[in-house]
Amino acid sequence: VRGAGNDYVGKGMNGGKIVITPQTQSELFSCAGNTCLYGATGGKLFVAGSIGERFAVRNSGAIAVVEGTGDHACEYMTGGVVVILGKTGVNFGAGMTGGVAFIYDEEREFFDNLNQELVNATRIDTDESDEERHYIKKLLREYINETASKKAEYILDNFRHTLRDFWIVRPKDMRKTPLNPDEGD
Structure with missing residues (x-):
């Protein structure tokens, strides 16, 4: 889709690929509505x-890359992988019991938006994070x-x-599981 998507883009999706881009490279705006995925x-x-808002709520297996979200992203997420290359709103990861999210936080604001009740956030620039680094680069x-x-x-x-x-x-009680870049296909 060149332009913008409405609310519920990818709702109930179980295969395939949806790509949304602005009509011109100079456009930097919200490309999709609320409750996507x-x-x-x-x-x-x-x-x-x-x-x-409410991006990837109840996501249980899809893979997504976006460049920013509103409030309540990854709420009640049980699986899948989400990469957010920008700001998130408040209450990120509330009720998240599975899956993995990668957040690019160049403005150092993300941790204040994280709901820490069920999830932990750690940096991935350590030697123990080789798998995560390779996964992000491939995605x-x-x-x-x-x-x-x-x-x-x-x-x-x-x-x-x-x-x-x-x-x-990642959820606090989730053991480190291997990332599979072919998931979501």
Whole structure:
């Protein structure tokens, strides 16, 4: 889709790929509405822009890359992988019991928006995070190929520097599980 998506883009999605890009590269705006990826069990969603509130609520298997979200993102998420290359709203990860989220936080504001009741957020610039680093790079390459995102290109081109701005969010009781870049297909 070139332009914007409405509310509920990818609701109940269980396969395939949805790509939303602005009509022109100079446009930086919200590319999709609220409650996108609600209850998704598979597939991929790539949005070259920010999206509204309640993103990836009840996501249980989809993979997504977006460039910012409103409030309550990843609420009640039980599976899948979400990468957010920008700001999030408040109450991030409330009720999240599964899945993984990667947040690019160059403005150092994310931790204040995190609902820490059920999730932990840690930096991924440590030696123990090799798998996560490789996963993010592979997913960003696919995202750039689909969207031509200048922001993602900058992050990937400067990965040694930008890596320190990433958080990984996982449920507190979830053991580290291997990431599978082919999930969501």
